Amino acid sequence: MYHPYFRGKQFELITIREMAPLMAASGFVPIIEPVREALKGLERALTEICNAKGNAIVIVNPFHGDHSEDGGSITALLEKSFLGKGGITAGILLQNDMSIDDALACYEKHKAHSPSFIHAGFTEAKTLAEKLGEGLANTSHVFFEKYCHKLYRKHFKGAAKRVLLRDGFERRRNADHPTVELFSDLHVTYEEEDMDGFGDFLIVGDDYTEGGGPAYAVAIHLTFIDPDADEVMYIYHFVSTTKDTPTDPAGKFAQALDKLIKKLDGGNSHLFDSSAIKEFRDLHKKGHFPGLGSVKKLSMNHHIETLANFLG
Known part of the structure; x- marks a missing residue:
């Protein structure tokens, strides 16, 4: 369902x-594109998924990061530690520079890992569907919406599963974010798109960057589903008041957190009372800054909890 x-x-x-x-x-299935050379963190994450009897798709030929030239170590990890553990499958990322022969060779190489195709700019959809033939019915396909129009997706109509991936996060400088804006309606419309599931890039967005610069403004990004607007998902951007210096991220986080708590206490935020929200309240009470990475993690946790609550 949700990816x-x-x-x-x-x-x-x-x-x-x-x-x-x-x-x-x-029943959520995360898709993971490994971007760091060290795979210990990935292995730990996949082990937790297996322990929970869950599922995940691991991209074996990443476009971004340290494995963009060679994903061999990812393949080796899947073979060594996760072959035969049905929940962990291989993902083949189909970019615009990938030939049909390369795509099929990657598919054959990872056939034991029940591979899924992740369509992200590939141009030979019709040929791939034809080459898969009767095997199409046993394959799953995930489509980056910005690259895959309806005619493209139509070629894979007989597939076991089709998932539409939409980027609901508008990337801009933190200081330039509006207070609230539309995120997505795909969680309520994916079946109308003739899809079996949907996905997004959480509160991070599809644009990949290696590392952030100094935080002139700190923002807490939190999604919510509005029951008064056809259950569409929106996103709040709680942005620090101070936006003009690269110093004092802790002070800026406190400013953004004050805005979040004020919204929560107003009683009309529509924010799901997730474990992440409880942790934000605890941080506010203690006056503690956990670091920007932890703030992003809490926002991602909240997004997953919000959709689990809605879809459950």
């Missing part, structure tokens, strides 16, 4: 570990 797309940085992998039991219970 959150993670790039395997430290705090993304921590979110996967912490949310593994909830994702498994909800």
Whole structure:
């Protein structure tokens, strides 16, 4: 049903570990594109998913990060530690520079791992569907919406599963975020799109960056589903008041957190009372700054908990 797309940085992998039991219970299937050379964190996250009897798709040929030239060590990890553990499957990322022969070779190489195709700019949809032939019915396909129009997706109509991936997060400078804006309606419309599931890039977005610069403004991004607006999902951006210096991230976080708590206490935020919200309240009470990575992790946790609550 729901497929959150993670790039395997430290705090993304921590979110996967912490949310593994909830994702498994909800039938959520994270897609992970490993971007760090060291795979210990990925292995720990996948182990937690297996322990929870959940499922995940691991991209074996990442486009971003340390494995973009060679995903061999990811394949080796899947073979060594997760072959035969049905919940962990291989994902083949189909980019615009990938030939049909390369796509099929990658598919054959990972056939024991029940591979899924992740369509992200690939141009030979019709040929791939034809080459898969009767095997199409046993394959799953995930489509980046911005690359895959309806005619493209139509070629894979007979597949076992089709998932539409939409980026609901508008990337801009923290200082430039509005207070609230539309995130997505795909959680309520994916069946109308003739899909079996949907996904997103959580509160991070699809645009990949290696590392952030100094935080001139600190923002807490939290999604919510509005029952008064056809259950569409929106996102709050609680932005620090101070936006013009690269110093004092702790003070800026406190300013953003004050705005969040004020909204919560107003009683009309529509924010689900997740474990992440409880932790934000605790941080406010203690006056503690956990670091920007932990703030992002809490926002990702909240997003997953919000959808689990809604879809459950």
